[in-house]
Amino acid sequence: MNTSHEPVPHVVVVGGGISGLTTAWHLARAGTTPVKVTVLESADRLGGKIDTIRIAGVPVDTGPDAFLSRAPALGTLIDDLGLRSLVVNPTASGAHVYSRGKLRALPPGAAFGVPERLLPLLRSGLLSPLGLARAGLDLVLPARVIPADPSVADLTATRFGKQCFERLIAPLLGGVHAGDARTLSANATVPEIAALARANRSLYLGLRAKRRTAARSVTPAGPRTRTGIPVSPLVTIDGGLTGLVTALVDALESRVSVRTGATVATIAPDGQRWRLTLTDGHVVHADAIVLAVPAYVAATLLTALSPVASETLERIGYADVASVTLAFPAGAMDLLAGTGYLLPASEHTLLVGVTWTSQKWAHAAGDSIIVRCLVGRAGDSRWRELGDDALVSAVVDELAHQHGRPVGAPCEAVVTRWVGGMPQYNVGHHDKLETLTDELAALPGLHLTGAAYRGVGLAGCVADAATTATAVLAGLHTPLSVKAGASG
Numbered sequence: 241m242n243t244s245h246e247p248v249p250h251v252v253v254v255g256g257g258i259s260g261l262t263t264a265w266h267l268a269r270a271g272t273t274p275v276k277v278t279v280l281e282s283a284d285r286l287g288g289k290i291d292t293i294r295i296a297g298v299p300v301d302t303g304p305d306a307f308l309s310r311a312p313a314l315g316t317l318i319d320d321l322g323l324r325s326l327v328v329n330p331t332a333s334g335a336h337v338y339s340r341g342k343l344r345a346l347p348p349g350a351a352f353g354v355p356e357r358l359l360p361l362l363r364s365g366l367l368s369p370l371g372l373a374r375a376g377l378d379l380v381l382p383a384r385v386i387p388a389d390p391s392v393a394d395l396t397a398t399r400f401g402k403q404c405f406e407r408l409i410a411p412l413l414g415g416v417h418a419g420d421a422r423t424l425s426a427n428a429t430v431p432e433i434a435a436l437a438r439a440n441r442s443l444y445l446g447l448r449a450k451r452r453t454a455a456r457s458v459t460p461a462g463p464r465t466r467t468g469i470p471v472s473p474l475v476t477i478d479g480g481l482t483g484l485v486t487a488l489v490d491a492l493e494s495r496v497s498v499r500t501g502a503t504v505a506t507i508a509p510d511g512q513r514w515r516l517t518l519t520d521g522h523v524v525h526a527d528a529i530v531l532a533v534p535a536y537v538a539a540t541l542l543t544a545l546s547p548v549a550s551e552t553l554e555r556i557g558y559a560d561v562a563s564v565t566l567a568f569p570a571g572a573m574d575l576l577a578g579t580g581y582l583l584p585a586s587e588h589t590l591l592v593g594v595t596w597t598s599q600k601w602a603h604a605a606g607d608s609i610i611v612r613c614l615v616g617r618a619g620d621s622r623w624r625e626l627g628d629d630a631l632v633s634a635v636v637d638e639l640a641h642q643h644g645r646p647v648g649a650p651c652e653a654v655v656t657r658w659v660g661g662m663p664q665y666n667v668g669h670h671d672k673l674e675t676l677t678d679e680l681a682a683l684p685g686l687h688l689t690g691a692a693y694r695g696v697g698l699a700g701c702v703a704d705a706a707t708t709a710t711a712v713l714a715g716l717h718t719p720l721s722v723k724a725g726a727s728g
């Protein structure tokens with residue numbers, strides 16, 4: 241309770257995706273520093289990329305459909321929201337890669353595509369004998385000098401060869417980041433692998449040693465589902481991830497003012513406070529602002545305040561992606577065991593990843609086969625030239641080809657377009673973050689959080705939101721002294 245007569249500081253969070261909502265949740269719970277919190281979201285719904293639709297009578301996530309079960313900050317949020325009993329494992333395991341005309345089982349023990357075991361890789365048939373032999377050379381090659389900020393390709397193709405890189409490593413990273421492993425920064429996207437590569441002559445041996453230590457160390461019992469079964473590495477919320485958003489919004493109610501249909505157009509200093517102007521002309525004053533929007537939106541909002549920050553934000557690239565969710569009558573397709581498959585860029589398909597959703601999640605299992613198809617990746621936005629019907633038809637053709645038989649027409653189809661949907665942590669990403677930190681130091685009370693910075697997935701977003709809320713509270717009493725000329 242605020243017993244002094246000082247006005248309660250007002251924090252405005254711009255963006256009502258998981259990052260903005262989680263930041264608001266932490267701010268509202270901070271008992272020691274009471275703050276008034278407002279969330280402004282431009283869309284008419286909350287959740288941002290989290291979007292559970294109904295198709296053929298079952299819930300299906302068109303954006304993220306799973307999260308890392310061992311992510312501490314997300315685990316704490318799940319517990320605080322009372323959602324632990326709704327965390328569910330996939331009902332299938334294993335995935336495939338479509339390569340050279342065939343779906344091939346992804347070998348187990350491939351951390352981010354980097355092989356940890358050569359035998360399963362041999363059995364998978366993903367690599368030719370020559371490609372496998374080249375991958376094995378990592379064991380005997382001398383140590384290489386690793387650049388300060390290598391791309392994933394710099395780090396892995398040099399150790400395991402072009403074939404292993406193109407057929408295994410690139411598609412797996414493509415699936416997670418919709419990115420190009422030749423430009424993605426290893427330090428920013430796979431920091432654990434980058435650290436191992438620096439510490440070991442052979443990356444393969446380094447990974448094996450790490451796995452052995454992890455297996456030997458006495459880890460406390462991992463999280464469990466409500467049935468007591470150990471939780472898989474990737475899990476979801478029963479009924480879809482909108483359940484997480486709904487629980488967050490319910491928890492915010494009465495503590496936080498949440499407005500949808502509220503697009504922030506400009507921010508500017510106004511005396512000792514910040515002034516936010518909405519596109520409908522409304523003005524809101526704040527003592528601190530958290531921009532939980534994509535980097536290109538933050539770039540626009542900061543143009544006048546910090547041209548350097550704005551230009552740096554603009555340089556954080558994004559891939560355009562879309563999900564095409566299809567419902568087929570039972571029997572229309574023969575699905576292999578597993579959750580779906582990934583497609584390397586070298587296949588030149590529109591499809592980047594396919595999830596056999598009705599086989600992956602119990603809540604999506606009904607009378608129909610539900611397939612969620614992801615199209616688009618860094619450098620490939622061909623799908624944007626197609627209208628919805630043409631896109632569905634192109635995807636259905638590719639599915640038939642990859643499943644080796646005609647699949648017929650879907651009984652329902654939903655296209656969800658995420659233009660500028662996937663931030664790319666390219667080489668130089670950490671330098672950009674440093675520049676942003678320096679620039680924001682001159683703008684007290686302004687904070688950036690979200691998928692563009694320190695973690696592209698839900699786990700990273702939730703962790704960064706918690707850190708951001710702490711920084712907001714710590715900085716609330718720093719006087720606002722924005723350089724002259726930045727009054728946009």
Ligand SMILES: Cc1cc2nc3c(=O)[nH]c(=O)nc-3n(C[C@H](O)[C@H](O)[C@H](O)COP(=O)(O)OP(=O)(O)OC[C@H]3O[C@@H](n4cnc5c(N)ncnc54)[C@H](O)[C@@H]3O)c2cc1C
Nearest residue numbers: 255257258259282288289303304305504690691696697698
């Ligand atoms: C197809 C797809 C699949 C994915 N799969 C997974 C997965 O399985 N697991 C995983 O962990 N992650 C996955 N991700 C990544 C994950 O979904 C995102 O990283 C995360 O949801 C981003 O949350 P955010 O709050 O940072 O941003 P967003 O969700 O983009 O939220 C930003 C919000 O800001 C709002 N906004 C924008 N401009 C303004 C403005 N001027 N004023 C007010 N509001 C504004 C937007 O409307 C939006 O609601 C996936 C992403 C996509 C696109």
